[in-house]
Amino acid sequence: MTTTPAKLMLRALSGEITERPPFWLMRQAGRYLPEYRATRAQAGNFLDLCYNPRLAEEVTLQPLRRYGMDAAILFADILLIPDALGQPLDYLEGEGPVLDPVRSAGELSKLNPENIHKTLEPVYETVSRLSSSIPSDCTLIGFAGAPWTVATYMVEGRGSKDYVNIKKWMYGDPAGFSALMDILVEATIAYLLKQVEAGAEVVQIFDTWAGVLPDDEFRKWVLGPTKRIVEGLRHHHPDLPVIGFPKGVGGNIIDFVEETGVTAVSLDTGTPLDWAARNVQTRVPVQGNLDPILLVQGGAAMENRIAEIINRLKSAPFIFNLGHGIIPQTPPEHVGALSQLIRDGSPS
C-alpha cells in the first residue's frame, strides 16, 4: 500500500522536524505584486475584491505561481466580520480601513450577529475553489482576526496609536465591553468553522494589537477569547491545527501558548531567536520571524538573517515566515531570492 506523504506545512504543524522548513509569508498576496494591482483595479474597491470568489481566488494563487509557497492563505481581511455584523466599513486609499465607530454597550444594537453568513458566503466559496485549485503539496490556510484586534478597529473607527477609546470602554464598563467581545468570539467561531467546512486545512488567528494590554486585561481580552475560539473550533474538529499570532506580547507568549491551546505560534520580528527556541519551541511549533523590511532591503543583509533564523530554529518544528506582513514597497525579486534560499539553501 502506498501512502501519500503529508504536506510539509502539516507535518511541521504536527510536530515533525522537516527536511527543510515549509514557508509562506503573511500578506503574500498584495500590492507589491503588479498582477495583484491589476486584479484589484478590475475588482473595483478592496471589499469588492474580497467578496468576488473568482478574483479572490486569483489573487490568492498569484504568489504561489511565482514562488511556490508551501501554504496559500485565503485572500480576505480581518474586518469582514464587522462588515458582516452590519458596521459600515470603507478602505480609503492611503489611509486604510475606516469604520463608523461603536463605543458603548448601547450602540451594540447596531450590530446584527444573526445573519453574518449571508455577507460572508462569497468568502466560503473562495475557500472552496482554492481547495481544488492550489497545488497538491500546498496547504490551505483560513484566517480571522482575534476579537481584541478586530474590536480595536470597531471602536476606534480606524487604525490607532493610543487605543484611547477602546481602553476607556474596557476599563470603564468591562461588562458592556465584554458583550462586544462575546459577539466577536461567537462570530469568529462560526466564520472559521465555515472556512474549515469549505476546505481550509489550518486556521490562523491574527492578534496584531495583543501587545498593548497590561497583565489582567491581556488575560481577559486576549487569552480568554482566543481560548474560547480554539475550544469552539476543536469541539467540531478535534485535530484542526490553529496558529496564533499574538503580536508584540514579549514573554507573555508562553502563557498564550499554555492557556489558549493553539497548535503553533507565529513569532513577531522582535522575538529573540534563542529565547524562542528555549521557551516557545519546546512547547509548540513556531513560525517566523524575518523583519519584513529586510525583504525590502534584500541582498546579503536579508540572506544572512534568513540563514540565521533557519539555523537557530531548525532543530525543532519550524515554519519560515515573516514577523509581520509584506509591505507594498517590497521588490518581488527579493521574495524570489527568499524562496530560493529556503528551498535550496542558497541564494538565486
Ligand SMILES: Cc1c2[nH]c(c1CCC(=O)O)Cc1[nH]c(c(CCC(=O)O)c1C)Cc1[nH]c(c(CCC(=O)O)c1C)Cc1[nH]c(c(C)c1CCC(=O)O)C2
Ligand atoms: C490588522 C489587519 C488587517 N488585515 C489583516 C490584519 C492582521 C495582520 C496584520 O497586522 O497585517 C489581515 C489580512 N489582510 C489581508 C490578508 C490576506 C491574506 C494574505 O495575503 O496575508 C490578511 C491575512 C489582505 C489585505 N488587507 C488590506 C490590504 C491592502 C488593500 C489594498 O489592496 O488596497 C490587503 C492586501 C487592507 C487592510 N486591512 C487591514 C488594514 C490595517 C489594512 C490597511 C493597511 C494596508 O493597506 O496594508 C486590517
